[in-house]
Amino acid sequence: MNFQHTEDRRMLADSLNRFIGEQYGFETRDRIARSAQGYSGDLWNRFAELGVIGALFDEADGGFGGGGFDIAVVFESLGRGLVVEPFLDTLIVGRAIARSGTEAQKAALGALIDGSQIVALAHGEPDGHYELARVTTRARRSGDTWCLNGAKAVVQHGEHASLFLVSARTSGDDDEEAGVTLFLVPSDAAGVSVRGYRKIDGGRAAEVTFDHVALGEDALLGAPDAGFATLEYAVGCGVLALCAEAVGAMDVARDYTLEYLRTRKQFGVPIGSFQALQHRMADLLLEIEQARSAVINAAAALGAERQQRERAMSAAKYSIGRIGTRVAEECIQLHGGIGMTWELPLAHYAKRLVMIDHQLGDEDHHLERFVALGRE
Structure with a gap:
């Protein structure tokens, strides 16, 4: 199976990463996240204009994507910026409507895709x-x-x-x-x-x-x-999205930590030159790549029959829960005490990784579910 992204997906990822990098810096994100509204209506509309919401839905529903890898590409980029706009519930509710809605209900998907309805x-x-x-x-x-x-x-x-x-x-x-x-x-x-x-x-x-x-x-x-089958499918789309978001957040936490190891000096040398820290970081990099592989597997299985799809989602969520928590802990520890400070972006990425584990089922729940699905 070819896991290479299409040209359209690569262009979407590039444009979204560039937009987030230029318009959604950490200070902007922190201000939005602390605001009374909890998200930015202006930026939500601009995300919609870029076609980011539309990429989460099939062409038949008014979008231009909708595949598992489209969801993964979008949410990995959102994870890099810790974006707080309501993408996840828009995806879950929209996919439920697209799957089981009447023609009148499906007609309302346009308002979700253009960002005019939350x-x-x-x-x-x-x-x-x-x-x-x-x-x-x-x-x-x-x-x-x-x-x-x-x-x-x-x-x-x-x-x-x-x-x-x-x-x-x-x-x-x-x-x-x-x-x-x-x-x-x-x-x-x-x-x-x-x-x-x-x-x-x-x-x-x-x-x-x-x-x-x-x-x-x-x-x-x-x-x-x-309604259970529709709910299970729509939440499965949300699980895939959360896993991809976590991978994006892990990548940023990794980059922050590598940069810190290269610049922070002790005994006159960068602490990254210490073999013990090099080994810990190498183990972490391997874990992050394992998490990425789990997301790829889940994205590929989104269109499969129910048991295969749901086992892949639970396998990915279990891996993300375990690895995300480890990435958060290791990156904080490798930064030392400064890693816990509110002003350092890393602390917010670590917090988000821990909270992703608790959304839509934690690692213990999904491990048990994966085993149970295998018995069916």
Whole structure:
């Protein structure tokens, strides 16, 4: 199999890396991440104008990419800049709509691709863990109307989303795959309340509560009780995106650390000349390349049948969780005490790598899931 990027993907990566390097420096990123909004609307629109969002979707859905390697290229570049704009949820929600939406629902994808609409995935729950089938939010049908009740936790950019993709249980036990239904819920619907807060690694998230929210049949995404397959696929796209983002962040952390080892002197010589530190850095470089290989494997498997696809995603997320944490720890230690200072960009990359492990399932969860999928 040829893993070389196409000319279009190389051009996209070059233009995106150049834009981030020129317009999204660390000081700019830090200011945006600390802001009350948690992202920059102006830069979000400029990313859309560059075609970055469109690269995440198929041509049939109004984009010009949509493959696993398109997702990986975009998010690796975003990881290099620690970009906090709402790319991840736009990808997850958009791919869910593209997979299971009605023609009217799919027509709204254009607003996602041009950056004019912010959307968010509302799936995780306050008392839940990482199991996708674990859904306690309830939706009950009464004639042509659904009544939605429940709470969702850590909804990325939830304060500014105009539309939520909500998972709710319409039948079965709380942990069953069957009985999960997906709804597209406007954020201004009666009964929807949002409480926002700042995230530890930059940007904002929210707790979202649904209190007797009345929804029509047009809010259904796919068939009732059959939303799990769509949710699993869309979240799988998000897992691939996070893994690629982590590789981009690892590359920058590596470069910062190599530069520090070359310039920081002790006993009159660069500390990079010490053999013990050289060995630690060599081991780290090998680990980063292993992480890159895992992302390549996952990107290649995005279009495969379900078991192969999901095993590749879990394998990559497990590798990224383990390696990302090690990269964060080693780079901080090789920098010494200065590595923990807020003013040093490296500390923010390390923090982001640790937090990526906890998004959409940590390494322990995905190792267990990989094994379980192999038994099916």
